[in-house]
Amino acid sequence: MVILHLSGAAVALDALTVQRVVERSTVTPLPRAPAHIPGLVLVGASALPLFDLASFLGVRQTKRATPGTRMVVCAAGLHEVAILAESLTMVSDGKKLTQRAPRLSPGPHAERYCLAELTWGDQSVLYLDLLAVLEAARARG
Amino acid sequence: MPEADGFTWFETGELGFAVATRSVDVIAIEQPEDDVIDLSEVWGSAPREAEDHYFIAIRHGEDRGWLAAERSITMLRASEVVRHALPELVRERLVSVGVEALVERERRLGYVLSAAMLLRAGGEG
Numbered sequence: 001m002v003i004l005h006l007s008g009a010a011v012a013l014d015a016l017t018v019q020r021v022v023e024r025s026t027v028t029p030l031p032r033a034p035a036h037i038p039g040l041v042l043v044g045a046s047a048l049p050l051f052d053l054a055s056f057l058g059v060r061q062t063k064r065a066t067p068g069t070r071m072v073v074c075a076a077g078l079h080e081v082a083i084l085a086e087s088l089t090m091v092s093d094g095k096k097l098t099q100r101a102p103r104l105s106p107g108p109h110a111e112r113y114c115l116a117e118l119t120w121g122d123q124s125v126l127y128l129d130l131l132a133v134l135e136a137a138r139a140r141g
Numbered sequence: 142m143p144e145a146d147g148f149t150w151f152e153t154g155e156l157g158f159a160v161a162t163r164s165v166d167v168i169a170i171e172q173p174e175d176d177v178i179d180l181s182e183v184w185g186s187a188p189r190e191a192e193d194h195y196f197i198a199i200r201h202g203e204d205r206g207w208l209a210a211e212r213s214i215t216m217l218r219a220s221e222v223v224r225h226a227l228p229e230l231v232r233e234r235l236v237s238v239g240v241e242a243l244v245e246r247e248r249r250l251g252y253v254l255s256a257a258m259l260l261r262a263g264g265e266g
Contacts, residue, residue: 011188017199028233029156029251031183031238037231040243040250047225047243078229138230 001097003089003125006054009110012097012118012127019073019080020044021088030139037139041082043073051081053103056137058111059074074081089120112136148217148244149197151210157251158183158208159217159244164256166198166205169213172200177207178259181192183238214224222246224253 002018004011005103025049027039037049047123071082073111082103097118113136116127146158149168158180175195195210226245227235238257244251 002265016193026249030234032234040228040246045223047228047245049228049230051230080228082232134230139234140261141233 001072001075001091001127002072003065003091004053004083004085004118005089006085008054009057009059009118010123010125011057011138012091012120012125013074013130015090017074017076017130018088019075021070021072022082024069024071033095034139036137041071043071043082046073046080048073048082049135051083051134053083053133056133059110065077074130075108076134077132079131087104095115142148146219148222148223148245148253150215150217151197151208152213153180153211154185154210157246158210159222159246159253159257160197160208161201161253162216164199164201166200168192169196169198170197173207174233175205175207177209178181180208195238199259200257201256201260206256206260208254208259215244219230225250 001012002015004013005046011052014059022043025041027041029039030037036052038052040047041050044066070085070087072080097120099116099118110126112128113128113133115129118125118127147162149162149165150157151158177196195214197208197210197214199206199208223245225245227240227242239254239262240252241255241258242253243251
């Protein structure tokens with residue numbers, strides 16, 4: 001499992017969906033871009049949508065939040081995206097994560113895609129269904 | 142002569158665009174009498190005040206229309222760019238505004254505009 005530390009929340013993704021982590025690069029604006037897809041980025045040989053997961057989930061930004069400075073390249077189904085994150089943590093030992101009864105999620109849309117709510121240290125972590133998130137996040141015509 | 146399967150690259154504002162060179166009919170420096178397809182409605186960066194404008198006539202079948210470019214127009218061989226498919230997350234949005242693919246040129250991304258889709262949309266508009 002991989003924990004992504006976003007601006008104001010932490011989310012966990014299946015490690016099999018995470019491909020690489022790179023520095024944020026130049027963004028090519030997208031026409032009529034929704035707030036959660038500010039543009040496209042080149043990562044290696046791929047042109048990928050830049051995905052602001054915190055914005056999509058409606059997570060309230062913390063006071064000390066800074067824009068994600070890293071991009072986590074993830075793939076699920078037909079989708080491949082670069083997710084903005086401040087940092088990430090690889091968790092190879094699932095026993096270090098504690099599952100708890102769901103409580104109010106940190107954003108209005110987060111619970112819709114939450115498979116479980118976990119604790120990592122003293123932090124609440126939402127374990128997300130990435131494919132469901134990306135299917136819902138599509139920029140329609 | 143540019144390759145028939147190459148691209149004609151142009152820029153408006155901060156965005157790079159390309160059209161298939163086989164779709165390009167004429168490149169002019171004079172403002173055409175016919176209407177110019179207004180990319181600003183969708184892209185928000187069509188040239189308005191720039192002094193150096195170029196105009197590209199694109200053709201698909203019997204349909205013809207004009208695009209405006211800023212600063213320069215570059216004819217590129219297909220081998221000079223890397224073509225990318227549209228990412229699934231934004232494919233529908235891009236197709237709806239006449240984009241059929243992405244091209245990478247000198248580590249910069251540009252939108253490949255489909256003459257057929259642009260002219261069809263212009264005709265419907």
